[in-house]
Amino acid sequence: MGQVVLKGINKFYESVHAVKDVNLQIRDKEFVVFVGPSGCGKTTTLRMIAGLEAISSGDISIDGNVINALAPMDRDIAMVFQNYALYPHMSVYDNMAFGLKMRKFERPEIEKRVREAADILGIGELLKRKPRQLSGGQRQRVALGRAIVRHPRVFLFDEPLSNLDAKLRVQMRVELKKLHLRLGTTAIYVTHDQVEAMTLGDRVVVMKEGVVQQVGEPLELYNQPANKFVAGFIGSPAMNFAAVTVTEADGSLIAENSGLRIKLPDEIAQRLRGHIGREVILGVRPEDLTVVGSADLDHPCFDAVIEVVEQLGSEILLDMKVGESIMVASVEPTARVRVADKLRVAMRRSRLHVFDAQTEAAI
Amino acid sequence: MIEGAIWRKWVFFYVPMALFLLFLLFPFYWMVITSVRPDGELYRPWNSINYNPFWTWKPTWDHVRYLFEETLFASWLWNTTFIALASTAISLVCGVFAGYALSRLNFPFAGSLGSAIFITYLVPQTLLFIPLAEIIRNYRLGDTPWSLILTYPTFLIPFCTWLMMGYFKAVPRELEECARIDGASRWQAMLYIVIPVAIPGILSAGIFAFTLSWNEFIYALVFLSSPAQKTVSVGVTSELIRGDVFYWGPLMAGALLGSIPVAIAYSFFVEHYVAGLTGSVKG
Numbered sequence: 001m002g003q004v005v006l007k008g009i010n011k012f013y014e015s016v017h018a019v020k021d022v023n024l025q026i027r028d029k030e031f032v033v034f035v036g037p038s039g040c041g042k043t044t045t046l047r048m049i050a051g052l053e054a055i056s057s058g059d060i061s062i063d064g065n066v067i068n069a070l071a072p073m074d075r076d077i078a079m080v081f082q083n084y085a086l087y088p089h090m091s092v093y094d095n096m097a098f099g100l101k102m103r104k105f106e107r108p109e110i111e112k113r114v115r116e117a118a119d120i121l122g123i124g125e126l127l128k129r130k131p132r133q134l135s136g137g138q139r140q141r142v143a144l145g146r147a148i149v150r151h152p153r154v155f156l157f158d159e160p161l162s163n164l165d166a167k168l169r170v171q172m173r174v175e176l177k178k179l180h181l182r183l184g185t186t187a188i189y190v191t192h193d194q195v196e197a198m199t200l201g202d203r204v205v206v207m208k209e210g211v212v213q214q215v216g217e218p219l220e221l222y223n224q225p226a227n228k229f230v231a232g233f234i235g236s237p238a239m240n241f242a243a244v245t246v247t248e249a250d251g252s253l254i255a256e257n258s259g260l261r262i263k264l265p266d267e268i269a270q271r272l273r274g275h276i277g278r279e280v281i282l283g284v285r286p287e288d289l290t291v292v293g294s295a296d297l298d299h300p301c302f303d304a305v306i307e308v309v310e311q312l313g314s315e316i317l318l319d320m321k322v323g324e325s326i327m328v329a330s331v332e333p334t335a336r337v338r339v340a341d342k343l344r345v346a347m348r349r350s351r352l353h354v355f356d357a358q359t360e361a362a363i
Numbered sequence: 364m365i366e367g368a369i370w371r372k373w374v375f376f377y378v379p380m381a382l383f384l385l386f387l388l389f390p391f392y393w394m395v396i397t398s399v400r401p402d403g404e405l406y407r408p409w410n411s412i413n414y415n416p417f418w419t420w421k422p423t424w425d426h427v428r429y430l431f432e433e434t435l436f437a438s439w440l441w442n443t444t445f446i447a448l449a450s451t452a453i454s455l456v457c458g459v460f461a462g463y464a465l466s467r468l469n470f471p472f473a474g475s476l477g478s479a480i481f482i483t484y485l486v487p488q489t490l491l492f493i494p495l496a497e498i499i500r501n502y503r504l505g506d507t508p509w510s511l512i513l514t515y516p517t518f519l520i521p522f523c524t525w526l527m528m529g530y531f532k533a534v535p536r537e538l539e540e541c542a543r544i545d546g547a548s549r550w551q552a553m554l555y556i557v558i559p560v561a562i563p564g565i566l567s568a569g570i571f572a573f574t575l576s577w578n579e580f581i582y583a584l585v586f587l588s589s590p591a592q593k594t595v596s597v598g599v600t601s602e603l604i605r606g607d608v609f610y611w612g613p614l615m616a617g618a619l620l621g622s623i624p625v626a627i628a629y630s631f632f633v634e635h636y637v638a639g640l641t642g643s644v645k646g
Contacts, residue, residue: 052540072544079544085537089559098555099545146545 001063002153002186003028004049009058011044011210018044020210022058026188031180033189033201036233041210042190043158049188050079050156062153073102078147079156082163084139086131086146092118093127096145103150110149117148120179137168144176148183157189161196173199194234198222206230228360231283231353237317240289240327242282243357246275255282259323262300265349271363272354280363283353286317289329291337292346299346304329306341320345398426398616405611426612427620435590436617439598444624446508446594447576450515454572457516458523459565463553465524466531467539477528484521491517492585499586510586511594515576522575523568530564531557566632574625595621 004026011019019041026032034042047053049060051072059066067075078099087095093114100110118124121141131139140160147155160176161169177200180187191197197204198218206213206221206229214226218234225231231239244255246264253269253276255262264272272280292301304320304327311333318329318337322345329345331337354363397405399422407414430436464470465477495514504510534557542552558565583597590602599617603610 050540050544052543071548072540073546073548075544077544079541081537081541083535083537085535085541087538087542087556087560089562098542098547102542102546102551146541150545 001028003063004154004186004188005059005061006045006049007059007061009045009048009060010056011041011048011053012056018210019048022212024205024212024215026186028186029184031177031187031189031200031202032205033191033197033203034205034207035191035194035197036207036213038192039209040207042192042205042207045207046156046158046188046190049154050077051075076152077154077156078150078152079158080143080147080160082159084131084143084163086139086142088131090130091127092123092129092131092134092142092145095131095142096127096149099146099150113149113151114145117145120148120182121145136164137172140164140172144179148179151185153186155185155187157187159191160189162191162193176200195236198234204234206233208233224362225353226362228281228283228355228362231355231362235285237286237328237330239283239285239353241355242322242325242327243279244282245279246272246277248276255280257323257325259321259325260302262302262347265300265352267350268352268354275356275363279357281355281357281360283355284327284347285351286328286330288348288351289327289331290346290348291318291329291331291335292344299349300352301344301346304343304345306337306339306343309337309339318343394615394619394622397611398613398619399423400612401425402612426616429610430613430616430620434602434613435593435598436595436620438591439593439595440620442508442592443577443594443596443621446511446515447573449508449512450519450576451569451572453512454516454519454523455565455569457520458527458568458572459558459561461520461524462527463531463557466528467536467557477525480521480524484518484525488518488581492581495582496585505586506588506592508592511576511579511582514582514586515579519572519575523572526568526571527561527564530561530568534560570628570632573628577621577625 004024006022006024006026009019009022010017022041022045024032034045036042044053048055051067051070055068060068062075062077087098090098096114096117097110100113105113114127115124118127121144123138123141123145126134126138126142131142134142140163143160157176161172164172173196180200189196189200198221201218203215204218204221205215208229214221214230216224221230221234225234228241232241242257242260244257244260247254247256252266253264253272255264292299302322304322306318307321307326308319310317310319314333315330316333316335316337318331320327320329320343327345337343355361356363396417396419400419401421401423402425404415404419404421409416461480465473465480495517499505499510499514504513538556538560539552542556543549547555578596579594580596583594584601587593587597590598593601595617599614599621603614603617
């Protein structure tokens with residue numbers, strides 16, 4: 001079992017309120033990812049769960065038992081650190097066996113578990129080496145192995161992939177996912193990389209300035225972001241935002257600013273009835289913008305001028321000037337576009353997002 | 364180095380290097396040559412015809428023999444070794460624990476306590492020996508090795524503490540945190556993880572402490588009085604300079620033999636010692 005419940009967790013560092021009233025229920029066998037920019041409190045939250053950081057107020061419980069006052073060793077958790085934290089003076093075998101030795105396991109049992117973990121991770125050949133003789137990816141595996149052998153109730157990961165190079169990171173990401181499917185241990189994972197969050201997490205917790213912004217499955221965050229921050233943080237390239245004023249004309253709602261004037265589709269217009277005459281923020285993802293030949297009656301359109309063309313091979317990113325602001329569109333790699341081209345761009349009507357200009361919450 | 368300009372290499376590198384080496388090594392050379400030179404050559408006036416201060420054709424062991432047969436040099440050596448090892452051991456144990464506590468445990472006034480310890484290191488020994496002499500006398504420790512074993516730590520502990528503080532700070536905190544999650548108590552994490560990782564630092568602190576107490580002069584001069592209790596540095600200078608007569612041969616032989624253990628300590632640990640100074644802990 002490994003059910004983790006955070007109830008009203010707060011953390012103060014002298015005058016800084018680093019983590020603000022976090023409430024979260026993590027189910028057994030779930031893979032939960034905390035994601036957010038640096039300084040958002042995600043690592044602090046993880047360290048509080050690990051017992052490396054005192055909780056200022058609130059309760060953390062594992063399987064129903066409050067663990068606030070327990071020492072890290074008594075929480076039955078395992079943690080993988082960003083810099084791996086391998087014991088440099090011990091061999092790979094001893095690194096992995098250390099936790100079991102500390103817990104007074106019998107020698108044959110230690111041997112068995114270490115072999116088992118080494119086989120899962122494919123580091124059976126390296127058991128006699130010292131950490132400094134390993135590559136980054138191998139060190140990462142040893143760090144994982146050290147966590148696995150303990151058979152803990154919960155795995156904690158603190159940005160475990162960010163010291164690896166890009167290619168290896170993708171590879172290890174897949175392996176982590178496989179490992180979780182195989183072991184089924186509850187995992188809490190901290191990262192600043194939204195791609196990792198989206199690909200690994202059963203659920204993702206987006207944090208900013210110590211406050212949980214949204215908790216949800218990856219696609220839920222992508223399709224229905226709770227606020228402008230989540231909308232901008234999840235997805236790459238980031239969502240385009242435009243501050244627009246809502247006006248009414250001929251019974252339908254119009255959103256406009258200096259370079260943009262679009263008729264809002266009905267489903268959004270309904271939600272914006274209360275905002276007539278006010279400013280809202282319109283959001284649309286680059287992949288939901290398409291270049292159209294002439295006026296497209298179905299979808300809201302606007303005119304744009306290409307400023308930069310970024311060829312990525314699988315797609316083309318267009319940085320376009322729309323009125324005063326810049327928008328990015330992701331288009332087919334076959335599109336024939338050049339800098340300074342004037343384009344008509346359509347927004348997919350079902351994929352428009354609107355946010356309150358003051359609270360930034362989704363409307 | 365610029366290619367094709369060999370003369371530059373000579374002018375800016377080899378020649379200055381050679382001069383520097385000459386400057387540094389000449390005292391040692393002088394020590395060696397004096398200690399094997401017969402008395403007749405040593406006290407020859409500078410304007411005599413066969414005056415030749417830099418070389419001798421008749422090397423002799425007389426001075427070394429004199430040192431061991433006519434003086435208590437062997438006991439001085441033993442005293443110095445015992446005192447240096449004991450005070451180094453005391454200081455290392457205290458310094459390692461204090462350094463760990465000051466760098467890792469967050470207790471109130473840790474910072475100011477660290478600075479206070481450093482300030483005690485700055486109090487000159489030439490002042491500190493006066494109150495210390497009083498204490499030594501009150502505890503009736505005068506003229507025993509304990510007078511030095513217990514007073515050397517007054518400057519060795521702050522020194523070791525500071526060196527170890529810096530070293531412990533360079534050991535990634537995660538190592539210890541990981542150990543504590545793995546099931547080690549704070550004490551076990553320190554014993555099994557942090558201290559083994561800090562061995563190079565502990566070795567450098569030990570070598571420095573050993574050298575400092577081996578070479579110490581003032582306390583040894585003040586607290587020890589009978590010839591049999593003296594250390595090498597005091598014994599050689601007080602017993603081989605009688606009035607205004609310098610027994611140059613034995614004096615230099617004593618200095619030479621006295622510096623050999625330190626040289627051995629350095630060269631034996633030099634690998635660890637350098638690693639300790641450059642801090643080679645990486646994840």
